Amino acid sequence: MNMKKKAAAACVAVMAAVSLPMGIVPVQPVQADLITDVIGGLQVKSALSKQIKHYDTTKEGQSEIYQSVTKQTGVLHNEYYNERLASIMNRLSASIAQTDPSIKTLPYRWYVSPDTTFNAACTMGHVMVVNKGMFDLVSNDDEIAVVLGHEMGHGQKHHVANSTQKKVNVEIGKMVLADTIGGSGLNSLILDTVSNQIETVHIDRAAEWEADNLSFDYVTRAGYNPGATAAIWQRVME
Template structure:
C-alpha cells in the first residue's frame, strides 16, 4: 500500500470510529490517542481535506450512509415494539410526502431511521440522513402529532445538511490544522449534543418543521404544544435534562420556540386566533380555556385547539357554521376540540364561536 492510500485508510478508520460512536463521546484518552495517530499521519490542510472527504463519504454516498446506519444500530441497539415502529413508519411516510411537496431532494437520500435502546429523552439526525429516536422519548411524548414535530425538526436539519455543516464548523481551522484529539471529540459531540449547530440553524429547522407539519395530516398546533409540554415538564431553561432538539449552547429558549410557532399559527388563521396563558381567543374575544386532560396541561391543549382553528381559517371552513357533533365542536368540516368532562359543553362552545368568528 503506497503512502497516500495508507494515509487515507488511517484517516477513514479513525474518523469512522468516532462518527459511528454517534451519541456517546469517547473517553478523552481514546480521543487523544486516535488524534495523535491522525496527527502522525498528516497535518494542516491535508488533515482538513481528508476529514472533509470522509464526512462527504458518510453523508452523501449510499455505501457510506448505510455503513454508518448499521454501525449506529450496533452501537446503540435496536428497540422494536410493533406499535411504536408502525407509528414511526407512518410519521416518516407522512413527513416525507409533506417535504416532497416543497423539496423533492428528500427522495435523493431517503431517511434511515430506527428506535434505539437509550432511555434519555432525545432524537437525532446525523450524516447521511440517518436518524434515531431514543425509546426514552416515549416516556414523555405519546401524542403522534407532537412526535411528528420532533422528527420534522430533525428532518429540517437533514434537508439543509446541518449535520455536515455543523461538523465542519465545530472542527474549526485551528483544530484541523493541529489534528489533535479535539477533532474527534468535536465530531462525536456533534452527533449527540448538536455541537456546531448554530442558533440560525435551529430557527431554520424549527421554521421548516412548521412548513412540513402544515403540509401533513398532523395538527399544526402541535408545533407550539410540544414546546409547552417541555416547559410544563422541565421549565423554560434550554440547558436541562431534556436534550430533544437542543444541545448547542446558544439554542433559543423553550418559550421563544413555542411563541414563534404560536405567531405562525396566528398568521395561518389570518390574524384571527391567538392564545394567551391557556386561553384561546378568536377575534380578540375569549372562546374557551381547555381543562387539563389526557396528561396534557390546559395550555398544551390550548395550542391544539389553536391549530385546529388556524387550519379551519386557512382551508375556508370558518365560512361555515360551528356545531356540536356529540362532544366534538366542528367548524365546517374541521374538528376544533373534543370536550372532556372538565370543558365547557360542545354546544356552548359552538354557539359562542358562531358569535365571534
C-alpha cells in the same frame, strides 16, 4: 515555539527570499515544520471534507453511519414503536418531497433506540434515531411529528455535516499547533466526529431557528395539527 512565532518566522523567511538571492537565506527547521504542518493541515481538511460529504450524501455513507450509531445506541426491536415511527416518518418524507426532491435521492433511515429519555436526533446521512422515551412520554403523534420534522429540517439543510466540518477544522488547527497532524491523531479525529456525533455535534441558533420553521411547514403539509408546534415545546419546557 507557538503558532504566532512560527508564522512570524515564516513571514520573515518569505520576505527575505524575495529581496535576497536564493541560497543566501537559511531555512530554519521550525520554518520548514510550519510549512509542512500547514500544508498537511490543508490536505487533511480537504480529505475530511470529502469524507463528510460521503457520509452525508451517499447511500454507502448512510449505511456506514447507521452501523456506527446503532452500535452506540442499541436498537429496540418492537413492532408497536417501529410502526408508529414509520408512519410519522413516511408522512413527513412525503411532505418534504413536495418542495425538496433531494429527499428522494437519499431517503431517511430510522430506528427506535431503547433509551427511555425524551430525545431524537438526525445524524449525517439522514439517519434518524428516536428514543423509546419519546413515545412513552408523548402520546400525541402530531407533537412527535413536530420534533421529528425539526430534526429532518437539520438533515435537509446539512446542519449536522456543516457543524461537524467546523469541529473538524478546529481540531485540525490544534493538531497543526501541536505538530501532530496525521497518523493516529487523524484516525481518532475521524472516529470522534463521525461515530460520536450524536453527543458532540453543536447546532447554532440560526440553524435551530431554520429547523423550527421547516418543521412547521413539514407537519402542516403532512396533515398534522400545526398547533402541536406550540404544544410540544411547552411540554418540553414544563
